[in-house]
Every structure is written in C-alpha cells, then in structure tokens.
Amino acid sequence: MYKNIAPIFGAAWQAFSLFYNQYPIRFLLVFLIMLVSGVLEGVSFLSFVPVLDVLGGVAESGGSKISLTFLEYMSAVGLPASISAVLSVLVCLMIFRSLLLAVGTVFVQWTFADYVASLRVGLIESAMNAQWSAVRDQKTGEVVNAALTEVEAASATAQQMNQALVSLIQILVYMGAAIAISWQFTAASMVGAAIMMLLLSFLILMARAESIKKTSTTKEYASLIADWMQNQKALKVMGIGHAAIKLIVEATEKLSHSVKKLAVFQSSLVLGQEVLILFFLAGAILLVDSYLQIEVSELLVGIVLLQRLMSKFGAFQIAVNAIARQQAGFISVRQRLDDLQHLAEFSSVRKEAKPRVFLSSNIDFRNVSFSYAETLVLADVNLKINAGEMVALVGASGAGKSTLLDMVTGLVNPIEGEVRVDDIPLSSLDLVTWRGQIGYVPQDVVLMHDTIRENLTLGAVGLSDQDVFDALKLAGAYDFINERKEGLDLIVGERGQTLSGGQRQRLALARALIRKPRFLILDEATSALDQKTELEIAETLRSLTPGITILMTSHRPALSSLADRIVSMEKGAIIPSVPVT
Structure with missing residues (x-):
C-alpha cells in the first residue's frame, strides 16, 4: 500500500517544489501566517478552560492547571480574573486569528493565481518555441486542454499540498493543546486517527487510479471536440452531423462516468471520516469516565479539542485524496512542458552571437x-x-x-x-x-x-x-x-x-x-x-x-x-x- 501511496506524495511534492522555487518569499510568509494562526487557534481553545472555571467559581480555589496558568499571565499584565476580562482576551485572540487567517487565505489565492498564469504562459511559450516537428504533431485540443484544465489541476495539486502542510501544523498545535489537558487523552486520539487513515486509504488509491483515466479521457475529449468543430461546415453540408454527435455523446458519457466515480470516492471518504470520528469520540469519553480524573472544564474543552484534532486528521486525508485526484493533470502538464523544452528550437542561453544577414546576394x-x-x-x-x-x-x-x-x-x-x-x-x-x-x-x-x-x-x-x-x-x-x-x-x-x-x-x-x-x-x-x-x-x-x-x-x-x-x-x-x- 505504501508503494502505491508514495507516488501521490512524490508528484504532489514536485508540484509544490516548483511553486516554492518560484515564490520562496511568498511561501515563507504563507507558512508563517498559517503557523501563527494555528497557534492562536490552539490558545483560543485552551482559553475556554478558564472561562468555564471562572463561570463555575473554581478558578481561584483549585481550578485546573490551565486556568491557573492562564490567570497568572493575565495578572502579570494587570488584568483582573473576572469573566469579562477572560472573555475579552478570548474574543481578541479569536478575532486576531480570524483576521490573520483571512489575510493568509487571500494571499495564498493570489499567489496560486500567479502560479497558474506562469504555468499557462510557460506552456504556450514552450509550444511556440518548440521545433517544427513537435509543433506539427501536436493536437490543438490537447494543447487547449492542457492550458486550461490541466494547468488548473497542477495548481490544485500544489494548493492541496499546501493545505496538507497547514493541516499538519494544526494537528501539531491541537496535539500540544490536548497534551496540556491529558497525554493519555492525546495518545488515544492519535491511535484513533491512525486507524481512521489506514481504513480509508484504499479510497485514495482508487481515486488516484480513476483520476489518471479521467485525465486521459479529457485529452481525447478535447481533441475530438476541436476536430469536429473545425469540420462542422462539411458535416452540415453532407448531412452527417449525427455521426459526430454520436461519437461526442459516447465520449461525454465516458468522461461523465469518471467524474461520477470520483464524486463517489470523495463522498465515501467524508462519510467514513464522520462515522469513525463519532465512534472515537464516544470511546474517548468512556475512557475518561472510566480511567482518567480530569476537571469538568478540561473534559469539555478536551472533547472539543479531540473532535477538532480528528477533523484535522480528516482534513489532511481529504487533502491527500484531492492530490490523488488532481495530480494526473500536473503530471501531464509537467511531461508536456519537459518534452517541449527538450525539443526547444533555440537554447534559452545563447553561448555566442550568431551572424545576421539581410539577403543582399x-x-x-x-x-x-x-x-x-x-x-x-x-x-x-x-x-x-x-x-x-x-x-x-x-x-x-x-x-x-x-x-x-x-x-x-x-x-x-x-x-x-x-x-x-x-x-x-x-x-x-x-x-x-x-x-x-x-x-x-x-x-x-x-x-x-x-x-x-x-x-x-x-x-x-x-x-x-x-x-x-x-x-x-x-x-x-x-x-x-x-x-x-x-x-x-x-x-x-x-x-x-x-x-x-x-x-x-x-x-x-x-x-x-x-x-x-x-x-x-x-x-x-x-x-x-x-x-x-x-x-x-x-x-x-x-x-x-x-x-x-x-x-x-x-x-x-x-x-x-x-x-x-x-x-x-x-x-x-x-x-x-x-x-x-
């Protein structure tokens, strides 16, 4: 199974590396924004513990360690241990985290829009600058499909790799927050997440295989449409348009079948995650009730943290599934770019000046x-x-x-x-x-x-x-x-x-x-x-x-x-x- 999953990450990492090499500073900024946002999200969740303790009147009379630590920091900056002060800190943290995340999201989308544009320009330039034999043998429909559809898939692959990294950051943050409550609680959630990802990994492999078929079918479909549209006058005059329509319908149904199968795999993955998360949550609550002694405030926050932690594992797996579905497009674009650049008519670096003539003889x-x-x-x-x-x-x-x-x-x-x-x-x-x-x-x-x-x-x-x-x-x-x-x-x-x-x-x-x-x-x-x-x-x-x-x-x-x-x-x-x- 690992041999089958490895190519998924290999192609995704290649797409992500191309993005990183092109925009290293932007990537570091995005990474920093997502890291800070993740830490703030974890702190925001932990701050609910002192809120509950203050509401219950136990914050200053032996509340949880998290509450005592939180209130000590507030006292150090001159804030009272009142419910209004604690809520104010919580609201400020969450607003700042939301603003940071919004800015980061827009920045990421802008960056990937530039990435798509550069891929498209690079693809067209490579096609235009290739040797005539390569240009002559290209199918117009395939080139158009590559510049429009496959380039988007290549960008989506890099985006999903970015999302997978963001999910990993959030997983680490939530793990840290969960450990602050109970390491046993955290260990149980990690075991559950590993079981969930293992049980559902077969859906990712099936999605990858189907996406490769879909990419090939889309190429054929684009070429077929381009060829028939260029000959539509002859088809009309000779009254044989129905033959073209029949072929196009067959190709459309084949493409639609692949899209439907990918939708089933995606929905099955989400459904499987939701069901397994519910089972693991129920098991975790039983574990705490039977074997662990945790303050009520920590228990309530811990359950929410567990649900969020499992969801982030699920988000990571969904990102991997999206990579499996989209990577075929990236592989196709990368292969086309490599082939065209290998067949470039002129070297990008001119080693010496060549003579110029003006046809005078x-x-x-x-x-x-x-x-x-x-x-x-x-x-x-x-x-x-x-x-x-x-x-x-x-x-x-x-x-x-x-x-x-x-x-x-x-x-x-x-x-x-x-x-x-x-x-x-x-x-x-x-x-x-x-x-x-x-x-x-x-x-x-x-x-x-x-x-x-x-x-x-x-x-x-x-x-x-x-x-x-x-x-x-x-x-x-x-x-x-x-x-x-x-x-x-x-x-x-x-x-x-x-x-x-x-x-x-x-x-x-x-x-x-x-x-x-x-x-x-x-x-x-x-x-x-x-x-x-x-x-x-x-x-x-x-x-x-x-x-x-x-x-x-x-x-x-x-x-x-x-x-x-x-x-x-x-x-x-x-x-x-x-x-x-």
Whole structure:
C-alpha cells in the first residue's frame, strides 16, 4: 500500500517544489501566517478552560492547571480574573486569528493565481518555441486542454499540498493543546486517527487510479471536440452531423462516468471520516469516565479539542485524496512542458552571437536532401535564388515544393547538404533575425476570431492603421474592407468563416506584407482567388521586386507567368530552370 501511496506524495511534492522555487518569499510568509494562526487557534481553545472555571467559581480555589496558568499571565499584565476580562482576551485572540487567517487565505489565492498564469504562459511559450516537428504533431485540443484544465489541476495539486502542510501544523498545535489537558487523552486520539487513515486509504488509491483515466479521457475529449468543430461546415453540408454527435455523446458519457466515480470516492471518504470520528469520540469519553480524573472544564474543552484534532486528521486525508485526484493533470502538464523544452528550437542561453544577414546576394541550396521517416522528399537539390528575383516552384503534389519552403525558413534541416544565405550557412545564422525578414502566406489560411486590424498586426507594437491600409491595398483587399461600415474593426469570425476564400487569402497576403519583408514566401497563396484578382495580385507582387525576393509555389499560370524563373520539381528533384520570356 505504501508503494502505491508514495507516488501521490512524490508528484504532489514536485508540484509544490516548483511553486516554492518560484515564490520562496511568498511561501515563507504563507507558512508563517498559517503557523501563527494555528497557534492562536490552539490558545483560543485552551482559553475556554478558564472561562468555564471562572463561570463555575473554581478558578481561584483549585481550578485546573490551565486556568491557573492562564490567570497568572493575565495578572502579570494587570488584568483582573473576572469573566469579562477572560472573555475579552478570548474574543481578541479569536478575532486576531480570524483576521490573520483571512489575510493568509487571500494571499495564498493570489499567489496560486500567479502560479497558474506562469504555468499557462510557460506552456504556450514552450509550444511556440518548440521545433517544427513537435509543433506539427501536436493536437490543438490537447494543447487547449492542457492550458486550461490541466494547468488548473497542477495548481490544485500544489494548493492541496499546501493545505496538507497547514493541516499538519494544526494537528501539531491541537496535539500540544490536548497534551496540556491529558497525554493519555492525546495518545488515544492519535491511535484513533491512525486507524481512521489506514481504513480509508484504499479510497485514495482508487481515486488516484480513476483520476489518471479521467485525465486521459479529457485529452481525447478535447481533441475530438476541436476536430469536429473545425469540420462542422462539411458535416452540415453532407448531412452527417449525427455521426459526430454520436461519437461526442459516447465520449461525454465516458468522461461523465469518471467524474461520477470520483464524486463517489470523495463522498465515501467524508462519510467514513464522520462515522469513525463519532465512534472515537464516544470511546474517548468512556475512557475518561472510566480511567482518567480530569476537571469538568478540561473534559469539555478536551472533547472539543479531540473532535477538532480528528477533523484535522480528516482534513489532511481529504487533502491527500484531492492530490490523488488532481495530480494526473500536473503530471501531464509537467511531461508536456519537459518534452517541449527538450525539443526547444533555440537554447534559452545563447553561448555566442550568431551572424545576421539581410539577403543582399542570394539563397543557395547546395546538394540538399531531406526525408520524412523513410520517405525521401528532396534528393540532391541544387538551386540558387538571387536577391530581388521572383521564382516560381511548380510540380505535382508531393514533389517537395513545400518542404523546400520549410527548409529555407529553418523549420526543417537537410539530412545532407546545406542552405546558405548570402554565402553563410543557414544553420549558423540567427534564425530569429532571419525569420523577421520573411513574409509568409500559407495555402490554408487560418484567421483569428478577431478584427481585421488584429489579424494583420498580430499584436505587434508600432504598426499604425495607415500601415494596415497600405498592406490591404497591396494585397487587393482594401476595397472590400472599405465598403464595410466596421472597417478595420470588422470581426472575421472563427477561422475567418464570415469571409470568402479569396478574401481570406488576400488578408493573409496583407498580413505578410505589413512588416515590409525582404523575402516573401507564398505557398499556393492564390489558389482560392478568381482569375482577375489573381492577375491583379500577381502584378502587385511583380511590382515589389527587386526590392523583395519572392519564392512561391503555384499551379496557376497567372502567377507563374510573371516570375523571373519557373523551377519545376518532380519526386524531390529539380528539373532545369525555365527562364520566363
């Protein structure tokens, strides 16, 4: 059993350690607040003993040792041994303890909110900075689920570990208070608590196993929803939405089943604790009545202390159970972060400055080969693109055109040969600076559910509305935007669904041009445009050279015909270039 419980605390401690390492001062403050609050709570309970003795008139005529000690301290500070004075001290202690606990609770919640935010930012940054192969293979739904749900679970794991530590502090305080009344009484309560935790530990192990299944099911569910929502138009048009609904219903029921089982385990744990605590309380009272001689005031307070002590053991066990339920999310987030950071495209520490280029001479593919798994995609490719030139790559699907584009941007690296920019190997360049000079227009345009302005600027500082309008004009998108009363504030809808395919592609072109790139890459960027618009954009692109170097793939003659060169590709190889006349 201990071997099964150990991983629970191992993962929880790892989560808590991450929190502590990030916020050491805050943690120490929280720990100090909780410690002082716990001590005040114990003293407050013990102060009920002199209250009862004073009310019974036995405080000064042989009351309990606790009462005599308490009244001696009051006398030392000049307070009378009256009921009003004793109650005043008690009320002040409890109010101060409550205020301290309230401040500590808010502080803890604020700190964990920052912890969640840092986890989310770290997760997204790691995903964005990972190698392209890792980014390409990620499921959108799983990333969203990790950033929203699993990060909350990771935070909850650390919070519950914190709660477990707080419960331990309170247990020690209550034990000290109980020992002040009777060590036999305290020993009996400790035995009862140990029995309770042992009897109910199987529920924690069952909750842990089910939480692991729930985390896996939630990942699958999030990916399923994301995939089907992205294809909802096709589902509607073909009238097969019922098939998607059926799969989603099955996945929902599977997830719901896990949630219900975890609820049963949680409720069973609370119920078991309450029943066992009642039995132990009854046994403790019988023990005192039969074998121990305790003042009535101490007995009454001792019973309450015993109940509180057992409850704190129960709170500790509930915290452990919550850790077991939530830790699967933390493990998943931690594993994802570790994997992404291991596959980071750039080292967080740059050992030496890398050269920067501004594409003033050429891009040179020298004997370049590349393969996906065991499939050869590029075979001994040699191609030179001069600065200011407009080059069109043509060829059947799978010829290697898009891979060549990925290679010149540094998304993939050749297994043989090298790519050189201005006669410097691309592998030795500062890729951040190099990519900052590139404008890219993909074939599959994905717009954000936001305004035209935000879709073009992508949050970049320093781009004005005039820059946006200039880019729209270059891309042939100004007129249809200008006709709408919303203008740049027009919301384009999810993935740009409120716009036509041609309008989306023109906005993607404007997004690439707004930063005034030195190197423009277009991957079938005009495939959704009508012939007239395509020709207009082709002429616009032609006018950008020689100020901009353009490399594009296209099956459309209007775009290819205006290129300086047409480079044909077949089965990963280059067919001799054809100069355009």
